[in-house]
Each structure stands twice: as structure tokens, then as C-alpha cells.
Amino acid sequence: MPTTLPGDDARTTDWEGVRLHVVSGKGGTGKTTVASALALALATGGKKVLIVEVEGRQGLAQIFDVPPLPYAERRVAVAPGGGEVYALAIDPEEALVEFLEMFYNLRRAGTALRRMGAIDFATTVAPGVRDVLLTGKTKEAVRRKKDGKHVYDAVVMDAPPTGRIARFLNVNTEVAGLARTGPIRSQADSVMEVIASPLTTVHLVTLLEEMPVQETADGFRDLLAADLPVGGIVVNQVRAPMLNATAQAKARKGKLDADVLAADLAKVDVVTSSGWLSSAHGVVTTEEVVAGLMSEAADHSERVALEQRGRDTLQELERPTYELPFLAEGVDVGTLYDLAESLRAQGIA
Amino acid sequence: MNARDVVPRSKNLDIDALLDDRSIRVIVCCGSGGVGKTTIAAALGLRAADRGRDVVVLTIDPARRLAQALGLTELDNDPRPVAGVEGEGSLAAMMLDMKRTFDEFVESNSDPERAATILANPFYQSLSSSFAGTQEYMAMEKLGQLRGKAEADGTWDLIVVDTPPSRSALDFLDAPRRLGSFLDGRFIRLLAAPAKAGGKAYLRVLSAGFGMFTSVLSKIIGGQVLTDVQTFVGSVDTLFGGFRQRADDTFAMLQAADTAFVVIAAPERDALREASYFVERLEADAMPLAGLVLNRVQTTKVPDLDAATATAAAARLEAGKATSVTAALLRIHADRVATLARQKRLAERFTAAHRNVAVAAVPALPGDVADLAGLRQIGASMSVAPDK
Numbered sequence: 234m235p236t237t238l239p240g241d242d243a244r245t246t247d248w249e250g251v252r253l254h255v256v257s258g259k260g261g262t263g264k265t266t267v268a269s270a271l272a273l274a275l276a277t278g279g280k281k282v283l284i285v286e287v288e289g290r291q292g293l294a295q296i297f298d299v300p301p302l303p304y305a306e307r308r309v310a311v312a313p314g315g316g317e318v319y320a321l322a323i324d325p326e327e328a329l330v331e332f333l334e335m336f337y338n339l340r341r342a343g344t345a346l347r348r349m350g351a352i353d354f355a356t357t358v359a360p361g362v363r364d365v366l367l368t369g370k371t372k373e374a375v376r377r378k379k380d381g382k383h384v385y386d387a388v389v390m391d392a393p394p395t396g397r398i399a400r401f402l403n404v405n406t407e408v409a410g411l412a413r414t415g416p417i418r419s420q421a422d423s424v425m426e427v428i429a430s431p432l433t434t435v436h437l438v439t440l441l442e443e444m445p446v447q448e449t450a451d452g453f454r455d456l457l458a459a460d461l462p463v464g465g466i467v468v469n470q471v472r473a474p475m476l477n478a479t480a481q482a483k484a485r486k487g488k489l490d491a492d493v494l495a496a497d498l499a500k501v502d503v504v505t506s507s508g509w510l511s512s513a514h515g516v517v518t519t520e521e522v523v524a525g526l527m528s529e530a531a532d533h534s535e536r537v538a539l540e541q542r543g544r545d546t547l548q549e550l551e552r553p554t555y556e557l558p559f560l561a562e563g564v565d566v567g568t569l570y571d572l573a574e575s576l577r578a579q580g581i582a
Numbered sequence: 583m584n585a586r587d588v589v590p591r592s593k594n595l596d597i598d599a600l601l602d603d604r605s606i607r608v609i610v611c612c613g614s615g616g617v618g619k620t621t622i623a624a625a626l627g628l629r630a631a632d633r634g635r636d637v638v639v640l641t642i643d644p645a646r647r648l649a650q651a652l653g654l655t656e657l658d659n660d661p662r663p664v665a666g667v668e669g670e671g672s673l674a675a676m677m678l679d680m681k682r683t684f685d686e687f688v689e690s691n692s693d694p695e696r697a698a699t700i701l702a703n704p705f706y707q708s709l710s711s712s713f714a715g716t717q718e719y720m721a722m723e724k725l726g727q728l729r730g731k732a733e734a735d736g737t738w739d740l741i742v743v744d745t746p747p748s749r750s751a752l753d754f755l756d757a758p759r760r761l762g763s764f765l766d767g768r769f770i771r772l773l774a775a776p777a778k779a780g781g782k783a784y785l786r787v788l789s790a791g792f793g794m795f796t797s798v799l800s801k802i803i804g805g806q807v808l809t810d811v812q813t814f815v816g817s818v819d820t821l822f823g824g825f826r827q828r829a830d831d832t833f834a835m836l837q838a839a840d841t842a843f844v845v846i847a848a849p850e851r852d853a854l855r856e857a858s859y860f861v862e863r864l865e866a867d868a869m870p871l872a873g874l875v876l877n878r879v880q881t882t883k884v885p886d887l888d889a890a891t892a893t894a895a896a897a898r899l900e901a902g903k904a905t906s907v908t909a910a911l912l913r914i915h916a917d918r919v920a921t922l923a924r925q926k927r928l929a930e931r932f933t934a935a936h937r938n939v940a941v942a943a944v945p946a947l948p949g950d951v952a953d954l955a956g957l958r959q960i961g962a963s964m965s966v967a968p969d970k
Contacts, residue, residue, distance in 0.1 A: 260747055261616015261848075290750075333798070342794060351799070357764055358705075358811055359803040360712055394615075400712070417802055443950045444645040475910040489907060497908035501895040503887065510886055517886055525883030526911040533914045535948035561920035563851065563928075 247465065247553050247580045251434045252383070253375045253427060254464070255390045257398040257452065258438030259445045263469040265292040266564050266572070267438045267557065268391040269318075271467075273573035274582035276316030280386040283319045283374050284309075287367040288393060293320045298566050304328075306374075310566070312573070319385070321374070326352045328366040336416040361407030362417060368404055369420045372427045395437055395448045399455035402428050402435070406459070434464035436581075441468060441543035453550055465553040465581055468544070472559045474537045476530065481537060484530040494523045555579045584966050585879040585943035588849065588926050592933040595873030595940035597965045601630040601740075606842050608729065608741045608835075609872070612754055613846035614856035615747040618877040620644045621951055621960065622846050622944070623744040624652060624675070628664075628954060629961030630740050631673035638674040638728055638738045642721060642746045647952045649677065659683060661728070666954045674738070680720040684710040687723055688818075700817050705810035715757035717746040722758045722832040729835070751845070751860040755833070755867070762829030770815050842872040845939075847932075849876055849925035854932045861936055873940035875964060876929060880922040881945045884915060889923070892916040 248254070254271060258264035265286070272284040283306060286293050294301045297309040302322040310318040329352050330343035346352055356363040377384045393401045400407065404421045427433060437452050439445040449466060456463045476484055483489050498504045498519065505511070508519040547554060556579075557572050564572070576582055586594070600606065611623040620641050627639035638661045644654065652675040653664050659682045661674035688706075689697045700706050710716060725743055732738040745754040764770070800808055835841070843864055847857035857874060864871045896912035933941065942964045951957055 259616065260614070261853075329802075337798075337801075342798065346794075346798060354764075354770070355799055355802050357714075358770075359807055360708070360714065362803055415801055415804070417804075443647060447646065475914050476907065477905065480907050480910065489911075494908050494911065497899055497906065498895070501898045503891065503895045503912070510884075517884070522884055522887065526915055528883050529915055529918055530911045532948040533918075539949050561917050561924065563924050 246582055248434055248582070250431055251387070251464075252385075253371065253388050253390065253433040255392045255398070255402065255428075255433065255435040256438060256467075257392045257395050257435060258467075258469075259395050259440075259448045262438045262440050262445050263557075263564075264394070264438045265296055265391050266569070267436075267467050267469055268389050269293065269296050270557070270569050270572035270576055271436075271582060272318045272387075272389040273310060273312050273316075273569060274577040275387045275389065276310075276312035276318050277573065277577055277582070278312075278314040278316060280312070280316045281319070281384070282312075282316065282387045282389060283321060283385045284389045284391065285321045285323055285371050285374065286391045287323050287371075288391075289322065289324065291322060292391065293322065296564070296566075296569065310569075313570075321370075323367050323370045325356050325363045325366045328370045329356060329362075332366060332369070332416070332420070359408075361404065361421075364401050364407055365404045365417055365421050365424060368402065368424045368428065372424045375427055375432065392435075395452035398435065398437075398452055399459045399461060402456075402461055403459040404428075429461055431462070434462045436464040436467055438467045438469055439543075439547070440470055441540035441547075443543070446543045446546050449547065450550060453552065463552065465555055466547055466550065467576075467581070468547070468554060468556045470559040471556045472533070472536060472540065476534060476537075481534040484527070484534040485538065487527060487531055489527055489530065491520075491523050491527070494526065495519050498522060553581075555581050585876070585881050585945040585963060586941075586966060588876065588879045588922070588943055589929045589933045589941050591930070593873075593938070593940040594967055595875070595942040596967075597626070597629070597942050597961075598633070600842060600844075600872050601626065601633055601635065604635075604739065605840055607732070607739065607840040608725070608743065608842070610743045610745065610754075610836065610841065610843050611846055612745050612751045612843060612860055614751050614853050617846050617848045617853050618944075619747075619846050620744045621648060621957070622844070622875055622877060622964075623742050624648060625957045625960040625964065626844070627673055627675070627740075627742040628667070628957045629965070630742070631664075631667045631671040632669055632958070632961075634669055634671040635740045636672045636736075636738045637740045637742060638676070638732075639742045639744070640676055640678060640721070640724060640728060641744045642678050642717070644677060644744075645950065647950055651951060651953045651957060659686075664954075678717075678721055678724055680717045681710050683720040683724050684716070687720075692818075696817060700814065703810055703814045703817070705807065705814045709814075713761065715753075715761035718748075718754050718757035719761050719829065721746055721754070722829070726832055726835070751856050752863055755836075755863065755869075758829040759826070759833060762826035765815075765825040770811065837867065837869055839870060841870055843869055844872050844875055846875045846877055848878045849880075849929050851928055854928055858932060858935065861939055871939065873942065874932075874936075876941060876943040878946040879929075879943045880918055880925055882915070882918055882922060887915060887919070889916040889919040892919070 256264055256268035272282045276282040284293060291301050299309050302320055304324045304327040306319045306321045308317055309320040326347055333343040371390055374385060375388045392398055405425045408417055408421045435456055437449045439449040453463050504519045504522060509516045510522050555576060557575060560568055609626060611619050613619045624639055627637045631637045653662060654675055654677050659679040661676040664673040664675050667673045685701060688700050728741050845857050845860050847853040892912040893916045896909040899906040899909040944960055944964050
């Protein structure tokens with residue numbers, strides 16, 4: 234693996250030319266965590282990256298440990314090598330008011346309409362409108378320029394879950410039943426110019442479990458069917474196999490050598506020479522310790538075998554795959570940097 | 583230790599007492615997405631059936647293997663008997679088909695001609711297949727239907743409901759009403775039949791704003807959509823007794839004493855935060871909460887060997903040696919104990935804030951549930967009281 238230094242411009246990534254990374258995944262797979270780590274990874278080495286959330290959950294504020302985000306771009310983290318991550322929580326109603334202002338100079342009317350509940354009505358009665366507004370705001374950030382240069386080197390979207398992602402991004406089809414001309418229509422068209430282009434890619438986050446793996450396969454199929462750009466697979470919470478294949482097979486059958494285990498445990502003083510483990514809670518025998526450790530090893534091996542089956546299924550999808558480790562201690566801002574570094578080392582950013 | 587010891591100081595949720603309580607007719611399983619709600623709902627249903635109750639489980643989106651375990655090979659929107667119950671009870675299971683439930687609801691509430699008009703309406707089609715809240719509304723609708731049938735012919739004496747997958751558990755309570763008030767709301771009625779909305783004087787006051795409203799709306803969503811909405815509301819207006827009324831009725835049903843809410847969470851930060859919101863909300867709305875089921879709790883067979891000792895011992899065994907199986911086992915154990923410690927911290931934070939909430943726990947299993955035996959194992963582990 235090549236060494237990666239912040240700011241090393243000679244290195245190439247798997248997604249050269251991509252400026253919008255959409256991150257989706259089944260609920261509970263750590264989509265927001267992965268999107269945040271990816272934003273940090275992309276910012277590493279002096280880049281400026283925007284991460285947007287579109288579901289109104291304030292997940293980014295929680296993960297970056299900052300106060301709830303307004304409808305404005307705020308810096309939430311600095312990356313190694315002078316990079317910066319900005320975050321934006323896109324609110325569809327605010328986006329519609331902004332949109333009305335842009336096209337009709339209707340800001341005051343927009344505010345009045347919102348008070349009447351009309352904005353809510355419009356975004357509810359035509360769910361496609363809501364999605365056009367959310368993707369439209371994201372697209373605007375991707376394209377925004379200042380002094381001839383892009384304001385953001387990359388934009389990451391913490392997107393809706395896998396089950397809805399193709400429909401969410403495919404705004405053209407979504408608004409097909411709506412106005413055939415007019416601002417929403419043209420906004421949808423210009424969103425598609427960015428989203429269905431090499432500027433964009435859609436990564437799916439999964440765990441190595443039955444349902445998320447299945448949804449990942451379904452998600453890629455939906456994206457391909459909609460002619461949307463498919464990206465990589467980020468496998469989250471991977472447990473490193475601690476045993477080699479032979480020991481793993483033995484562990485699953487409970488056939489590890491108990492005598493060797495007992496002798497080893499005594500050698501390193503886990504149990505006393507008289508065969509006891511003692512602690513504040515009481516004492517247990519060497520046999521109990523050995524049996525307990527063996528049963529835990531059996532569970533571990535079972536889990537690793539299950540994960541391998543999931544990995545095999547994912548491999549059939551033939552997409553670039555990145556793995557992030559299971560963190561027994563959980564994720565905080567600190568571990569987010571570790572995850573970012575791991576993603577970068579694997580070439581996604 | 584067993585899974586329940588992750589929260590030693592909390593009240594015990596006695597699952598068997600809950601399932602044996604014949605005055606309880608509905609158990610609603612709530613929780614955020616990805617916590618194993620459907621599996622727990624199925625395990626509760628099977629255990630209740632094994633204990634002699636006649637149970638129907640309404641699932642929303644089961645994993646393929648769980649669906650197979652329940653004999654749900656096709657999505658046909660009707661309960662199917664599940665073979666393999668022990669004893670006198672019975673178990674039926676079904677998967678919700680939201681669009682079909684909506685269609686049937688329309689068909690059974692109007693004459694064929696009118697139903698056909700509604701079903702063909704583009705706004706109805708979008709409403710019944712892709713609206714936020716429709717799945718929740720239809721889950722409630724189906725629950726109402728099952729309950730009606732249970733009361734009419736006594737087919738079931740317990741309905742276990744899984745709730746739609748959503749980021750927030752609160753959606754199940756809020757979405758139907760939100761959708762109900764939207765469909766029954768002032769704007770939609772104004773659009774449908776301005777004259778009906780409250781007399782001409784009212785209209786005159788509103789007309790300026792309303793004119794701007796419709797003009798901006800048709801710019802945004804197009805005139806056709808507005809017309810579709812108007813036609814739709816026009817044809818359902820007197821038919822449904824009001825969407826909001828219907829949502830309110832189901833909501834009231836969930837407040838009744840014969841309903842029990844079981845909140846499900848994994849011992850993770852986000853899932854427990856959602857569980858907290860939900861518990862507080864149930865209290866605020868006087869909804870009957872049975873307790874919390876903590877799913878996928880890490881357990882250990884060697885609680886007396888802590889992570890630091892195990893890791894240090896593993897390092898000593900590895901020194902000067904290429905591989906050591908014993909060291910690997912110690913590291914597996916250390917990881918497990920560390921996970922357990924984190925889960926315990928998170929779970930105790932929840933129980934400290936919600937001392938009155940009874941808790942049951944299910945240990946993390948190495949694999950997916952693939953058959954009734956697996957569900958039975960989960961049901962049994964839920965019912966274990968804490969160690970003395």
C-alpha cells in the first residue's frame with residue numbers, strides 16, 4: 234500500500250473527477266458516520282469540503298459534537314493538513330422560499346405562504362418537489378464558484394436510505410407528473426446534469442448481515458436501472474478475524490485443545506497455579522474459564538463465517554469495496570478521524 | 583452473566599406475564615430502524631402462541647429468512663397460519679402491502695364506479711405508494727381491520743404489530759395524524775370546493791391570499807397536479823368520514839388499556855436516544871408502555887476476566903511466538919468485554935433517566951434468525967430474569 238501524506242498531490246484516488254459523493258445505506262448501518270468520515274478524508278491535505286444532510290435529523294451536529302445546524306453552512310471540523318469540513322442541514326421549506334426568491338423575487342410572499350402552511354402543502358402534495366429542492370440546493374453547492382474557482386473541492390451528501398435512494402436522486406422522473414415547464418422543471422433538469430454525470434457517484438454503506446447486504450444489491454440495481462452513477466461499497470463495522478481458518482473451523486465445532494488453553498492461561502497468570510481465576514466478584518475454575526473462552530471463540534467464528542458469506546455476495550456486485558473496522562468503544566469525533574484516515578488509505582478519497 | 587445484567591438496577595420487564603395477560607389484546611413493537619423490531623415482534627408472537635394464545639403478527643418489512651421462517655413466501659396482505667406452534671395456541675402472520683391496503687380501503691368504502699375513479703387518479707397513486715406517512719397510516723388501518731375481525735369472530739385474542747422502518751420511532755404515532763390532517767386540512771378543502779370551506783364571507787377575506795397561493799402553487803407543481811388533487815378530494819370528500827377522524831380513532835385505540843407498547847432498542851447511542859424520545863412521548867400521551875426490550879446485548883461467559891488483564895496476557899503469550907490460539911481467544915474476549923462495557927454505560931444512562939421503565943434483554947446472537955427454533959430461543963432469552 235503506498236504511503237499517503239496530506240497534500241500529496243501525486244496520489245490518485247478511485248474517484249478522480251467526482252465532486253459530489255452521495256452516501257446512502259440501510260438504517261442502522263452507520264451511513265451518517267461514514268459520510269462524515271468521508272468528508273474528513275476528502276478534506277485532508279488542505280481541501281474544503283461541504284457535507285449536507287437532507288432528512289432534518291441533525292445527525293451531523295451530533296456526530297461532530299456541535300450545536301444544531303441552521304440552514305447555513307458552518308465549519309464543523311478541520312482536517313489534517315489544513316483542510317476544512319463545512320456542514321449544512323438542508324430544510325426543504327427554507328430551500329423553497331430561497332428558490333421562490335431566486336426565480337420570482339417572491340421572498341416576502343414565500344414567507345407569507347409558509348405562515349399559511351402553503352409551503353408545507355406544496356412539498357407534501359408533490360413529494361418530488363421536496364426532493365428537487367434538496368438535491369437542487371446540493372447541486373448549487375457543487376457548482377458554486379468564487380473568483381473562477383469552486384468554493385468547495387467536494388460535496389458529500391448524507392442521503393436518504395438505500396430503499397429510497399434511486400427515486401430520491403432521479404428527480405427528473407419524480408417531477409414527470411408535475412409542471413412540464415417552469416422553474417421546478419428546469420431545476421430538475423439542471424440537477425440531473427450534475428447527478429447523472431461523472432461529477433457524481435453514489436456509495437452504499439452496509440454491514441455484513443443478511444438484510445443490509447440484500448438492500449445494497451437491490452440499491453445498486455435500482456441505481457443502474459435509473460442510469461445513475463454507482464460508486465463504491467463501504468462495509469462498516471467489520472470484525473477482524475482473530476483466528477486463522479483452521480483454528481476458526483475448530484472453534485466453531487468446539488474442538489480447540491482445552492489442555493493447551495489451560496496451560497497457557499496458567500503460564501501468563503490469568504489463572505493461578507492451583508487452577509482458579511479470582512476477582513472482586515468471586516472465583517471460578519480454570520475449566521470454566523477455558524469453556525467460556527471457547528464458547529466466545531465459537532460465537533466469534535460463527536460471526537466471521539456469516540460476514541464472509543455477506544462479503545461473497547457483495548463481491549458479486551463487482552464494485553470497489555472499502556472496509557471500516559468494528560469499534561468496540563463506539564464512535565466519537567476522535568475515532569471519526571481514524572475512520573477518515575482508513576478510507577483515505579483505501580483510496581476512496 | 584445473562585443479557586439482562588447489562589442494566590442491573592432497572593425494573594425487570596416480565597415478558598411472560600405480559601404475554602399471559604389476557605386483557606392485553608394488542609402489543610405494538612416500536613423502535614428506530616435497524617434494531618431488530620420485526621424479529622422481536624415475531625419472537626413475542628411465537629412465545630405468546632406457545633403459551634396458548636391465538637396470535638396474529640403484522641410485520642412490515644421482514645428479512646427474507648425471517649419471512650421464510652414464518653412461512654411468508656408471498657406478500658398477499660392477509661394473515662396466513664404458521665405451522666409449528668407448541669400447545670393449544672395458534673399463530674398467524676402477515677406482511678403489510680401498503681398500496682393494496684389503501685386500494686382495498688377505497689374499494690370497501692365506495693361503490694365500484696367511484697372506487698375506479700379514485701384508483702385511477704394520479705394523485706391517489708402517488709399518495710398510496712410514495713407518500714411519507716402512508717405506510718404508517720396503512721399499518722394503523724390494517725391493525726384496525728385485524729382488531730375488528732378479532733372482535734367479531736374471535737379468530738385471534740392477541741395482535742402483535744411491527745412498525746414501519748423509520749429513523750424515528752415517533753413516526754408511527756405522528757405520521758398517520760400528519761397525513762390525516764393534511765388530507766383533511768383547510769387548504770386541500772379550499773382547493774377542492776372553495777364554496778364549502780366556510781361561506782362566501784370567509785372566501786372574500788381569503789381570496790387575495792388564496793389567489794396568490796394557487797398561482798404560485800401551479801407555478802411550482804403545475805396545474806395538472808392541482809386538478810388531480812381537486813378531483814381526488816372531491817371524490818373522497820364525504821366517503822371516508824374524514825381521514826383525520828380515522829387517524830384520531832386509531833390513535834385513541836392505542837391509548838386503551840388493552841394495548842401495550844414495547845419499545846425496542848439496540849444498546850447503541852442513537853437507538854437509545856430514539857427510545858428515550860419515544861418513552862417520553864408515550865408518557866406525555868398517556869399511552870400504555872409495557873417496557874423496553876434491549877436487543878443484541880453483548881454477554882460474556884467469563885465476566886471476572888477484564889479486558890485489560892486479558893489483553894496483557896495475550897501480549898505476553900504472543901511475545902516471541904508467531905501465533906497463539908490462546909492469545910487470540912483472550913483478544914476475542916477482551917473485545918467482547920469492551921463492547922459489553924460500552925453497552926452497559928449507554929443502557930444505564932437510559933435507565934437512570936427512566937427509572938420506571940421495565941427492561942428485558944436479548945443477547946446478541948452470532949447469526950441471523952432462520953427458523954422458528956431461532957425465534958423461540960430469542961423469546962426464551964427475553965424472559966430470563968436478572969441474576970441474583
